[in-house]
Amino acid sequence: MNASSATPARVWVVDDDRSVRFVLATALREAGYSVDGFENADDVLAALALRGAPDLLYTDVRMPGDDGLVLLDKLKAAAPRLPVIVMSAYTDVASTAGAFRGGAHEFLSKPFDLDDAVALAARALGTEHGAAAPAAEAAPPADTLIGDTPAMRTLFRAIGRLAQAPLSVLITGETGTGKELVARALHRESPRAARPFVALNTAAIPAELLESELFGHEAGAFTGAQRRHIGRFEQADGGSLFLDEIGDMPLTLQTRLLRVLAEGEFFRVGGRELIRVDVRVIAATHQDLETLVAEGRFRADLLHRLDVVRLRLPPLRERRADIAQLAERFLAAAAAKFAATPKRLSKPALERLLAHDWPGNVRELENVCWRLAALAPADSITRADLDEVLAASGPARAADDDWDARLSAWARAQLAEGAQDLHAHARERFDRALLEAALEHTGGRRTEAAARLGLGRNTLTRKLGTGRKRS
Numbered sequence: 001m002n003a004s005s006a007t008p009a010r011v012w013v014v015d016d017d018r019s020v021r022f023v024l025a026t027a028l029r030e031a032g033y034s035v036d037g038f039e040n041a042d043d044v045l046a047a048l049a050l051r052g053a054p055d056l057l058y059t060d061v062r063m064p065g066d067d068g069l070v071l072l073d074k075l076k077a078a079a080p081r082l083p084v085i086v087m088s089a090y091t092d093v094a095s096t097a098g099a100f101r102g103g104a105h106e107f108l109s110k111p112f113d114l115d116d117a118v119a120l121a122a123r124a125l126g127t128e129h130g131a132a133a134p135a136a137e138a139a140p141p142a143d144t145l146i147g148d149t150p151a152m153r154t155l156f157r158a159i160g161r162l163a164q165a166p167l168s169v170l171i172t173g174e175t176g177t178g179k180e181l182v183a184r185a186l187h188r189e190s191p192r193a194a195r196p197f198v199a200l201n202t203a204a205i206p207a208e209l210l211e212s213e214l215f216g217h218e219a220g221a222f223t224g225a226q227r228r229h230i231g232r233f234e235q236a237d238g239g240s241l242f243l244d245e246i247g248d249m250p251l252t253l254q255t256r257l258l259r260v261l262a263e264g265e266f267f268r269v270g271g272r273e274l275i276r277v278d279v280r281v282i283a284a285t286h287q288d289l290e291t292l293v294a295e296g297r298f299r300a301d302l303l304h305r306l307d308v309v310r311l312r313l314p315p316l317r318e319r320r321a322d323i324a325q326l327a328e329r330f331l332a333a334a335a336a337k338f339a340a341t342p343k344r345l346s347k348p349a350l351e352r353l354l355a356h357d358w359p360g361n362v363r364e365l366e367n368v369c370w371r372l373a374a375l376a377p378a379d380s381i382t383r384a385d386l387d388e389v390l391a392a393s394g395p396a397r398a399a400d401d402d403w404d405a406r407l408s409a410w411a412r413a414q415l416a417e418g419a420q421d422l423h424a425h426a427r428e429r430f431d432r433a434l435l436e437a438a439l440e441h442t443g444g445r446r447t448e449a450a451a452r453l454g455l456g457r458n459t460l461t462r463k464l465g466t467g468r469k470r471s
């Protein structure tokens with residue numbers, strides 16, 4: 001089974017133990033599923049409200065917050081048809097019975113054999129015979145790019161032309177503008193369409209695991225590497241590899257990637273066998289790579305190799321004429337998922353949508369539409385419904401989530417690398433970011449910047465002093 005031939009079934013893995021999440025998600029991805037991991041029940045329920053139910057969910061029982069059985073209960077109410085596999089080290093009668101009474105599809109006792117865990121997915125989805133996803137769920141229209149504005153038409157033409165040529169493509173654009181969707185379209189329209197499309201988000205994977213994610217590793221290559229792991233490059237052989245957030249790739253790995261791109265061959269981590277692959281690389285970034293190059297954080301030669309052709313995705317605020325059509329599509333998708341009639345936007349509501357600045361771009365619009373589908377009381381969406389939903393969305397919230405996630409990914413990676421004195425180091429960077437933002441905001445006026453931050457002017461001056469000394 002591979003993920004390229006049809007839309008892969010979506011599987012969610014819920015476990016507070018990061019290593020279980022990682023190992024199970026990786027095995028499921030290798031089997032061709034599209035997998036998201038969650039560390040607690042609250043995050044699952046939030047994602048469910050935003051994105052609708054996945055095709056299958058694995059959950060641990062003992063977790064901080066709602067435990068897996070409470071989550072199972074809530075899932076049965078919110079998404080009655082979703083098959084849930086309950087995993088637990090506590091194979092006592094009570095939790096097994098509780099799980100089945102609660103409507104669990106299967107019970108998996110820990111520690112489990114990975115192959116068994118993956119085989120359960122095929123059984124639960126009714127795909128033992130190799131289909132990538134159950135027919136009813138396959139090929140959602142979600143993969144089609146929507147847009148009728150001149151900017152988008154130009155882009156579609158470019159995709160059509162570029163898909164045929166085996167060139168590396170660099171897709172730039174703000175977060176949520178559809179970079180991944182464009183990468184998928186480039187693959188789908190290409191002669192490689194029957195081979196895998198494999199995506200890797202560089203920013204989402206702890207730095208210490210990235211190399212083996214890309215190039216694979218042999219059993220015993222490092223502590224915890226119990227079995228051979230096939231990296232994304234090999235998985236994508238004959239197809240396309242989408243490297244998202246390429247600007248976040250650590251420099252050492254950039255060097256290795258450059259070499260692999262130049263030579264078309266590599267060794268797995270800890271391996272002796274030279275692996276040759278034929279992969280088209282499509283990279284994406286929301287950062288300005290030229291600036292990163294100037295700052296010494298991105299290799300100029302790697303940029304040249306990736307940037308044979310560049311596609312720029314315009315932010316949504318530069319193509320407002322697409323908003324109505326996109327909103328209609330997202331409201332229809334939400335309605336189909338909730339088995340309800342699609343809600344419509346009243347004229348004042350549409351005007352409010354058109355006036356919004358959409359810092360989170362199409363993803364923000366999509367989230368807003370899903371919330372409206374779930375929360376607006378009547379079939380016609382009012383301006384007031386929209387004010388309420390927009391107040392809860394927006395960049396601050398998105399940036400907040402992102403900030404927390406990145407900070408904790410950073411801390412985990414530092415700890416894994418054996419870093420000491422993490423708190424002092426983090427606080428220095430934290431202070432510096434706040435100070436620089438406040439000074440920029442106030443045009444360099446220190447008293448005002450200090451007041452805005454809630455700091456005394458002397459404290460600010462002292463902190464500025466430390467920041468300068470260190471940098």
Ligand SMILES: Nc1ncnc2c1ncn2[C@@H]1O[C@H](COP(=O)(O)OP(=O)(O)OP(=O)(O)O)[C@@H](O)[C@H]1O
Pocket residue numbers: 142144145146147173174175176177178179180181182244286326362363366
């Ligand atoms: N033109 C479009 N038509 C339909 N849906 C779109 C379009 N652009 C984006 N979307 C939807 O918006 C969401 C975000 O798109 P995508 O993940 O491709 O953005 P991205 O630019 O890769 O974001 P990030 O930089 O944060 O990874 C997806 O759910 C995608 O389906």
